[in-house]
Amino acid sequence: MAQVSNKKVILKDYVSGFPKESDMNIVDSTITLKIPEGSNDVVLLKNLYLSCDPYMRTLMSDPENSINPRAYTPKSPIAGYGVSKVLESTHKDYKEGELVWGLTNWEEYSLIHAAQIHFKIEHTDVPLSYYTGILGMPGMTAYSGFFEVGSPKKGENVFVSAASGAVGQLVGQFAKLHGCYVVGSAGSKEKVDLLKNKFGYDEAINYKEEQDLDAALKRYFPDGIDIYFENVGGKTLDAVLLNMKIHGRIPVCGMISQYNLTQHEGVTNLAHLIYKRIRMQGFVVVDYYHLYAKFLEFVLPHIREGKVVYVEDIAEGLEKGPAALVGIFKGQNVGKQVLVVARE
Amino acid sequence: MAQVSNKKVILKDYVSGFPKESDMNIVDSTITLKIPEGSNDVVLLKNLYLSCDPYMRTLMSDPENSINPRAYTPKSPIAGYGVSKVLESTHKDYKEGELVWGLTNWEEYSLIHAAQIHFKIEHTDVPLSYYTGILGMPGMTAYSGFFEVGSPKKGENVFVSAASGAVGQLVGQFAKLHGCYVVGSAGSKEKVDLLKNKFGYDEAINYKEEQDLDAALKRYFPDGIDIYFENVGGKTLDAVLLNMKIHGRIPVCGMISQYNLTQHEGVTNLAHLIYKRIRMQGFVVVDYYHLYAKFLEFVLPHIREGKVVYVEDIAEGLEKGPAALVGIFKGQNVGKQVLVVARE
Incomplete structure (x- = not known):
């Protein structure tokens, strides 16, 4: 089976103080675009849009000194919310070609447990990137x-x-x-x-x-x-x-x-x-995702009628990830900071 | 009409920092034990037990620099919760000889608006002072x-x-x-x-x-x-x-x-x-006094059965008031600090 390139954004070590671009590495890697035999309830994703959010800083700290009980694993890719396309799935709820949003890794392709997916994307008349922001x-x-x-x-x-x-x-x-x-x-x-x-x-x-x-x-x-x-x-x-x-x-x-x-x-x-x-x-x-359907009912008509708008600050390419993420702590972004890995 | 002595505890001026006994004065005064003609809805009280409470410190500050929007008036008696006996009343709810608790002044006798009374005391098989504490x-x-x-x-x-x-x-x-x-x-x-x-x-x-x-x-x-x-x-x-x-x-x-x-x-x-x-x-x-009847139903049986106890620290005489009040900010009191003005 052919392997493809799979760039990743790696956290070098726990961060203290202001995060710097150099706290992360872009690493070249490869992946076989095939779920390994016997892997149940997993999904192989092509990541399209990744979300840069302030809470991610709390995951970069040593959990001993953090307000967040969870933390990233040093030497591993950071992770966060993203919009992805399903390439293959061994979970009954997801099929090839579907679009989903949820927690994924900062890399081009991710093999994740299906439980990390939050929702399937049903409405595509709005920008897909919105599912990292207003619709996510x-x-x-x-x-x-x-x-x-x-x-x-x-x-x-x-x-x-x-x-x-x-x-x-x-x-x-x-x-x-x-x-x-x-x-x-x-x-x-x-x-x-x-x-x-x-x-x-x-x-x-x-x-x-x-x-x-x-x-x-x-x-x-x-x-x-x-x-x-x-x-x-x-x-x-x-x-x-x-x-x-x-x-x-x-x-x-x-x-x-x-x-x-x-x-x-x-x-x-x-x-x-x-x-x-x-x-x-x-x-x-x-604690509130059970309200998501109700939220979509509320917000989608407002978006379509232009009564609610959403401003995004788009960075292009996974290599721009560390700068985009670090930038939100300096207030460099204007609106929601999104990182585009691929557009489809 | 004969006048009687009416000692008062006066706040000299707004306090900043730790309150001292010398921030207050004991002043000799007199009062005619008769409600003036034409005074409606007022009650003449003989004060029995006065309550020393931490919130009183917030009333001693200049309201410009206080967490409390209200404040005592310098050169006037301080005020607080107390148990009092009604000597005379022009309000339909209160009669001579009844016992009440509510907001009264730090003095032997007070002529107050009936709205300052919180509740009539119906149960006297427990210590009266409890109405400054566990029952107040x-x-x-x-x-x-x-x-x-x-x-x-x-x-x-x-x-x-x-x-x-x-x-x-x-x-x-x-x-x-x-x-x-x-x-x-x-x-x-x-x-x-x-x-x-x-x-x-x-x-x-x-x-x-x-x-x-x-x-x-x-x-x-x-x-x-x-x-x-x-x-x-x-x-x-x-x-x-x-x-x-x-x-x-x-x-x-x-x-x-x-x-x-x-x-x-x-x-x-x-x-x-x-x-x-x-x-x-x-x-x-x-904001919760509407629950008082429910509270008494809950707590009175526990008191009578000895399942809830209450420890008081009793100071005797209005002259001891400033020391008793200042003492609670030094942690000198053991249990609820009460000041006895008179026992009946």
Whole structure:
């Protein structure tokens, strides 16, 4: 049986501090495009689109010193969400030629256990890459975090950090659709323009240009914040705690500002949780995938009618993977960072 | 009409940092024991037992720099929960000779609006002072915080800080009644002995003798903590976050370690909220007083049968008020700090 080339992105070793491109290697390898005899419930995939997500940083740390109990294995390919084509399958649910999204390895072809596939892709009138974003994990994260954890009511005041990112851009649009007043923060003029002109945020803050985030929040939320969709942690959270309304909610989706610090910043205003009766709640999207069909019913018509848009930042080729992944921790991406391995 | 003496405890000015006895004055005054003509819906009270509670510190701060939007008025008597006898009333619900508990001033006699009374005292086969503690605000705080906010399940692992205090001693006992494994922390050998031998805690930690609270928690909770009943904040919370179980809950009742600091300690481990899906929720007892009748039905039989006990630390005389109140921030009280103004 003929072998084909199978490039991989390898994690050299556990990372501490900011990840660098040189923490990863591109390795040439080969694979036989045939499932070995006797392998049950496995699927051979051709990977098309790979997703660059902040949580992947937590998998690069030594699990002894990580908020994530799981970790990548040094000297092995990193892994993450991706859109792939089934080349062969020994699992009854999947057939050759089908498109799927789920957890796959950063390589051209992957032989994975079928349980790593999350969903079959049924709707292909939208860009396939959307299944790494608005129609995949980030979309479900925004949907479950905002609606299920955030319990929003029409007319409430919503603040979103990392507001133009893979998740944030959707939280803002979902909140507007729900009749909320929404302000987002991001780290460049270009992103702030996107927030206001593309995603429909009522107001936008360039946090890098605000000397005093507390004062900026008081300017945009004179009556306070009902829901803070937390993506960043640290100083932003501290300023937000001073500006929350009574019975406010803080769905904690991520704390990207902290992932690369060996000593996390201290949050000093937690005592405000008490009198304000604030509910601050961490969540992980995997607990909500049972809502995926309901989510598609909600979001697909909005996409088709142009009422919800999605901005992607596309990197071409697996070799660009390390730079694309490292870039999201520097805020280099504008919108959802996608890595194209192959287009079909 | 004859006037009688009416001593008061006056707050001199807003306090910053640790409160001192000298932040308060005992002032001699007089009062006519007769409601002025034309005063509707007011009640003239003889104050019997006054409650010393940590939240009172938050009312001593300038509200500009406080977690509490309310504050005492400098040069006026401080106020708090108390048990009082009705001397006269122009409100239909209250009559001379009745006993009540609610918010009253730190003075011998108070003329207050009837809305400040929380409940009439119907059961007097238990010590009257209990209505400042187990049968009053702290009891309702423990009950609502543990059962309503904490959502405990039988067999879960519960950690309580300030565990021998007015609220903590009850949370521990309620958790044991509910079939939980319960560990408490307190700041002296005497308190630790109380936790184990009087309140039935499974284990107890003297936090002042632990070099490494994280290690101590790992020793007592090898499988992690399901519910942390938060009374102290700061370093304790940081160590707890490292030891919470998935889907853990942190009812935030108070953060006494922070109330006297002009710069609060930073909590660095909040990113653990995410993967552990922790719900951290501030609450205030006033939101739960509608459950008071249900609470009495639950707790009175336990008190009468000796299945729930309550330890009080009694200071005698209004003059002892400032020292008693300041003492709770130094951990001087053993059990609920009560101030007796008069016994009937």
